[in-house]
Amino acid sequence: MENTLVLVKPDGVERGLCGEIITRFEKRGLRVVGLKLLILSSEQAERHYQEHVGKPFFERLLYYITSGPIVAMVIRGNEAVKIVRTMMGPTNPVNAPPGTIRGDYATTMERNIVHGSDGIESAEREIKIFFEQNEVFI
Ligand code: IDP
Ligand code: MG
Numbered sequence: 001m002e003n004t005l006v007l008v009k010p011d012g013v014e015r016g017l018c019g020e021i022i023t024r025f026e027k028r029g030l031r032v033v034g035l036k037l038l039i040l041s042s043e044q045a046e047r048h049y050q051e052h053v054g055k056p057f058f059e060r061l062l063y064y065i066t067s068g069p070i071v072a073m074v075i076r077g078n079e080a081v082k083i084v085r086t087m088m089g090p091t092n093p094v095n096a097p098p099g100t101i102r103g104d105y106a107t108t109m110e111r112n113i114v115h116g117s118d119g120i121e122s123a124e125r126e127i128k129i130f131f132e133q134n135e136v137f138i
Contacts, residue, residue: 002080003033003138005126007115010068013037017105018071021114024087024101025075034074034127034136040066048129057110064110072130076138081123084116 006025008018022032040048045065052058075084089100093112096103106112117123127136 001076001078001138002120002123003074003076003127003136004081004084004117004123005115005130006073006075006084006117007065008071008073009065009111009113009115010070011064011111012105012113013069013071015105017113021101022073025084028077028083028087030075030077030080030083032073033076033138034072034131036072036130036135037069038072038130039069042066044129048126060110074127074131074136081117081120085118088114088116 006021008021012018012021026032042062045062046053049058049061049065052061077083087101089096089102091102091112092109093102093106094108096106098104101114102112117126
């Protein structure tokens, strides 16, 4: 079993898509084992997106991800990292096939609705930014 971090980004929360997104994971057979609504501080956002510090889109990404409440969840299941990434679709929604979350609900990279960890190690690192050990119920 694997754990992965999923964020419903501010645009997803504002548009009322949290329930829909959680439902998709649950119907697939993945479990929600951690869940919270929060506004990220700039420090947390920078930690979360540390691999992108200095990139041309970084400042806007930081502004976007801290601009309103997000839903953070730990999703658990067999190959959860890979399955969640497949269900999300590619980073650029323009290339995201219908049936994926980004392919169904997003049109731009700047507002692509969801985050999902890209590997087991990043999942472990990212989950710690959002959740204490006793907030994850595996
Ligand atoms: P991911 O969310 O699919 O893992 P990453 O490459 O890790 O994609 O990028 C993190 C986030 O930064 C993306 O989800 C997207 O919102 C934003 N982003 C990535 N590349 C670009 C870009 O070239 N222009 C604008 N925003 C970008
Ligand atoms: Mg990423």
